[in-house]
Amino acid sequence: MSESEAYKKAYVDRRHFAKIRKDEYYTPRKKTVLAFAIALELNLDETKDLLRSAGYALSRSSKFDIIVVYFLENRNYNMFDINEALYEYNQPVFE
Template sequence: MIDPAFKACLLRYISSRGEDFQRAELPGTDTRLHLEPEFRFERVHTCFQKAVSPKGRVLDALKKAVRSRDESFTEALVRLIREKGMSHAECYRRAGIDRKLFSKIQKDVHYRPSRKTAFAFALALELNEEEAREFLARAGYALSKSDAFDLVIEYCIRAKIYDVMLINEYLLELDLPLLGA
């Protein structure tokens, strides 16, 4: 049986995705986690090792965390197309994506597109900046302030310029890689 204090500690850790452990109390101690970040993980990690010796219990908790994962890129793409009232063909044409690639993305829930493809879909769907950041994160990407290509895409999203062909002209003028497949 898992110690209730440890279970509460683990559940808080999983639900916060490891980000917020300021108020989490370690089982068996009176100390709170007001340590430096690099020590905080080590302290929590040793807490987990001491409280749960059988690997099966940790594995069960990890399986539960994986089952409660967020929506994948493909699921988000299909949902956003439906929400925007677009047809699938309209979306992949606006993004400058090949029908075969779109079909491949649609069939594989765990498909991870290239950076340029994910950016092209964000523009084709006419997402605002916040929606675009969330959508790109589902594919494992982010808009970087240190990359010229990303800065052009971010500017276009803020300026509500969603025409991929026009954006490709700007990228070409700046000697940057083009969007699409």
């Protein structure tokens, strides 16, 4: 997968992706890190590692995280399906 395919699949615009790549002091939001994990079709352990590298962790007390984990565990990386579930539970969607 090319870089442009990855950031488009993660719903991240080109400028934001460039900032992530170029600015070593910039830390993307947790939601952005999760969007890349989904776009790259990482499994749950790989996603946890990616989050940890950005200073984040998944929380069992967060509906958003629980929903994303469900999809990762079931290897469903369809952003539309994930957004539909997030919306159904009044959680912020990936945009």
